Amino acid sequence: MAKKQKIAAVGKDTDMETAYRIERFLAAEARVLDEERYDDWLAMLDESIVYKMPIPMNTYRRNRPGKSSICETMIYDENFEKLKQRAAREDTGMVWLNDPATHHIRTVTNIESFCTDEASVYDVRSKFTLLRSRRDKDHISHTGTRKDLLRDTGDGLKLVSRTVFLPERVIVDKNLNMFF
Amino acid sequence: MSKFDYNKLIDNDAALQSRSIFWEPEIYQDELKQIFNRCWLFLGHDSQIPEAGDFLRTYMGEDDVIVVRGEDGEVRAFLNACTHRGNKVCHAEWGKTKAFTCSYHGWAYDNMGELAAVPLEEAIYDNLDRSKLGLVPVARVQNYKGMIFGTFAEEGPDLVEYLGDMAYYLDVVLDASPEGMELIGTPFRVEIPGNWKLPVENAIGDGYHVAWAHAGAMRVVGTIGQGRGESVLGIGKDNTGFDDSGQMQVAIPPHTVLSTLDGQSGYALYDNPGPCIEYLEQVRPSVVERLGDVRGNQLLGSETHMGVFPNLQIIQGLNLLRVIHPKGPGAFEVATYSMADKNTPDEVKDIIVKHVGQTFGTAGILEGDDGDFTEAITHSPNGYATRQMKGWLGMAQGRKMDWEGPGEASPGIVNELCQREFYAQWQRTMLAESVNEILPKKLAKKESANG
Known part of the structure; x- marks a missing residue:
């Protein structure tokens, strides 16, 4: 029994109240983004945030980055300033493909909250589906996994780090200009 | 032979392109045979x-x-x-x-x-x-200098002949140092519902759309976002060539080049261009010695878009290399790589790689705008009446400027010379009965201008 738990868990579970607060945080974050409230979203981030989305390596299992110049590339590799820049672009009113408005629906599920070595930092894993719909029939949905670090501060929970994993090697979409 | 009259689908004098060339499935099959099975x-x-x-x-x-x-x-x-x-x-x-x-x-x-x-x-x-x-x-x-090309054609021009005078421009990226250029990272790969020709000619020549199509991004990135200047990459009338401010598009058939010719504006969209420009100026004397004054001072560091027919774009400044792969008449896959001279310090490479991702990667804030109109141009001709329309690329037609390098130059990067040349070459290749006819007849060498 104990052995099985060791394999399954990323770390020690957080207490139930913390787990509940984390779930509420992620749900609120998804709602704020769906509602295009980017300033509110930025306020949920720690200013030291690291926000990444790596390209999945479509290589044989025996091959890993070696001596060639081919190495991991990031679709997103952002700090707080870059995220602010992306949010500012959305708010310029000059992103033509978002007018008429683009609609997003973010669903976050399979949320697991674990303790880390640092008492106020939690390792949070989740799955998501992000549905985007615009104009007449321009619908697309992306499903992926997220690995977050959240920090408990005097000002509530803040997102310190997010790594987003989309499984597709070739992205079949006109753009991934959205917050995951 | 083909049931289409390629002489009529492209009217070079009037700069008109039938919109069926983006839609017609049988034209696409001709392209796979005439272009992709024969060109380098x-x-x-x-x-x-x-x-x-x-x-x-x-x-x-x-x-x-x-x-x-x-x-x-x-x-x-x-x-x-x-x-x-x-x-x-x-x-x-x-x-x-x-x-x-x-x-x-x-x-x-x-x-x-x-x-x-x-x-x-x-x-x-x-x-x-x-x-x-x-x-x-x-x-x-x-x-060619590290770049691997292939062709399915047993006969016809060798690679060096196919590139021709384009090598003069390519060398600014490929031969700026003895070590040469390298591609960094695994490429961004995105499939977009548009015809393959549209992203090609957009990247090699459309300086006109930058300020408007990417208006949202241009308000927040680099130069403009930080208030370092108002005139960059097509924004402001200084870039139209109207006042002959020194930018150009140049045709080196079958290839094309667009360049700002100021030696630095390639880094205009960077948020932190400092280390890039410092390195640029550090190597400039050796590049001038290696490649001469025009290439070392005017081309090196400029925003320079090189289009190698049919589907390769090498963009200095943004420092990316893109290949457009057709996926049927109505879709293409774009593969985007970061590139840098091998000697570039890691710190500068890191800035470049991040910049490529943030501008023209899969989630790039500029890249996302282009797919939208590319899709509309490609798929609106589902409508029969729309399909009878023509696109027009008549901007700056007939305007010429003196230019020391090879090719025929026209002033301004807001110009449609490169796009016209792309469709002229497309037509030439589609009409060519043998692989020996895919290249234009040799232009007279500009002996006097080159000294």
Whole structure:
């Protein structure tokens, strides 16, 4: 029994109240983004945030980055300033493909909250589906996994780090200009 | 021969293009045969496959191709298809291997393309000659300063002849130092519902759309976002060439170049161009010594978009290399790589790689705008009446400027010369009855201008 738990868990579970607060945080974050409230979203981030989305390596299992110049590339590799820049672009009113408005629906599920070595930092894993719909029939949905670090501060929970994993090697979409 | 009259689909004098060329499935089939089965196509770069056994996969038209450095050190390219029944023999996009083994019956090919092993061979075959059943090679694979190109054409121009005077411009990126250029990272790959020609001519020549189509992004990035200036990359009338401010588009048929010619504006969109420009100015004297004044001072560091026909774009400044692979008439895949001179300090490479991702990567804040109108231009001709329309690229037609480098130059980067040249070459290739006719007749050398 104990052995099985060791394999399954990323770390020690957080207490139930913390787990509940984390779930509420992620749900609120998804709602704020769906509602295009980017300033509110930025306020949920720690200013030291690291926000990444790596390209999945479509290589044989025996091959890993070696001596060639081919190495991991990031679709997103952002700090707080870059995220602010992306949010500012959305708010310029000059992103033509978002007018008429683009609609997003973010669903976050399979949320697991674990303790880390640092008492106020939690390792949070989740799955998501992000549905985007615009104009007449321009619908697309992306499903992926997220690995977050959240920090408990005097000002509530803040997102310190997010790594987003989309499984597709070739992205079949006109753009991934959205917050995951 | 084709049922389409390619002389009429493109009217070079009036700068009109029939919109059916983005839509018509049979024209697309002609393109695969006339263009992608005959032109020299970019396959990869030496820096990606430096050692024996290193391989990558790419496309030539819609053909899936393996590019591999064999045990003997030679780079070859093969159709990714087993000679037994046709299954793919490689599903990884890059790696290192001694053999490509088909997942269907286990036939195994060595990294020089020879059929090396057939399961149960002696027990079940009396008539199998392994020496005749190697992977089907791409007819010719040649290398220009690290850039690996291939063509399915057995005959016709060699790579150096095909590139012609374009080498003068390519060398600013490929030969700025003895070590040359390298591609960094695994490429961004995105499939977009548009015709392949549109992203090509957009990237090589459309300086007009930058300020408007990307208005949202341009308000927040680099120069403008930080209030360092108002006039950059097509924003402001200074860039139209109206006042002959020194920018240009130049035709080196079948290829094209757009350049700001100021030696620095390639870094205008960077949030932190400081280390990039510092390195640029540090190497400039040696590049001037190597490539001369025009290339070392005017081209190096400028925003310079080089279009190698049909589907390769090398963009200095943004420092990215893109290949557009057709996926049917109504879709294409774009592969985008970061590039830098090999000697570039890691700190600067890191800035470049991040910048490419943030501007023209899969989630790039500029890249996302282009797919939208590309889709509309491609798919609106589903409507019969819309399909009878023509596109017009008449901007700055007939305007000329003096330019010391090869090719015919026209002032301003807001200009449609490069796009007109792309469609002129498209027409030439579609009409060419043999591979020997895909290149334009030689232009008279500009002896006097070049001194």
